[in-house]
Amino acid sequence: MKLILKLRFTLLAGLILNSAGVRAEVNVEQGYFRASPPGVSTAAVFLSAHNSGTAPISITAAQTPAASNAELHNHVEHEGMLQMRQVDAIEIPAQGSVRLQSGGYHIMLIGLKTALKEGDEQMLMLTLSSGEMIHLTLPVRKIQPTAGSEKKHHQPHNMPMSMPKP
Numbered sequence: 672m673k674l675i676l677k678l679r680f681t682l683l684a685g686l687i688l689n690s691a692g693v694r695a696e697v698n699v700e701q702g703y704f705r706a707s708p709p710g711v712s713t714a715a716v717f718l719s720a721h722n723s724g725t726a727p728i729s730i731t732a733a734q735t736p737a738a739s740n741a742e743l744h745n746h747v748e749h750e751g752m753l754q755m756r757q758v759d760a761i762e763i764p765a766q767g768s769v770r771l772q773s774g775g776y777h778i779m780l781i782g783l784k785t786a787l788k789e790g791d792e793q794m795l796m797l798t799l800s801s802g803e804m805i806h807l808t809l810p811v812r813k814i815q816p817t818a819g820s821e822k823k824h825h826q827p828h829n830m831p832m833s834m835p836k837p
């Protein structure tokens with residue numbers, strides 16, 4: 672009995688320490704929901720996440736009231752085609768950033784409950800491996816068209832997913 676109590680106390684202390692310790696370490700910038708026309712049931716969220724801490728932190732889940740499901744996805748090249756794959760986590764390297772963008776990591780919204788209209792705002796919650804949650808209110812934007820489809824075809828997947836700031 673004593674042992675169980677002690678264990679529980681240790682666990683609790685650990686959790687408190689964690690959530691207090693990492694609070695300011697992850698910053699999300701340039702986040703937006705991609706606009707989605709009426710009748711379409713899926714959409715994507717893109718953003719840039721920076722980790723100022725000395726240990727990697729992962730995004731482990733996402734949620735939004737705008738859709739019944741939000742999955743973490745990546746694009747991988749398979750037989751010359753870009754395919755989407757669900758991933759368990761998206762890592763933000765220590766003192767580095769990860770960019771969720773078209774052709775790479777993204778948050779996939781499945782079962783949209785509402786059309787995502789440009790100019791609207793939507794809420795997004797991210798769960799981190801540290802246990803912390805980040806609550807965001809993000810604009811809905813049309814995706815920036817890249818110059819020419821040829822360029823788009825060759826551009827994204829040779830670029831590193833995360834780049835340290837110079």
Ligand SMILES: [Cu+2]
Nearest residue numbers: 744755777779
């Ligand atoms: Cu996807």
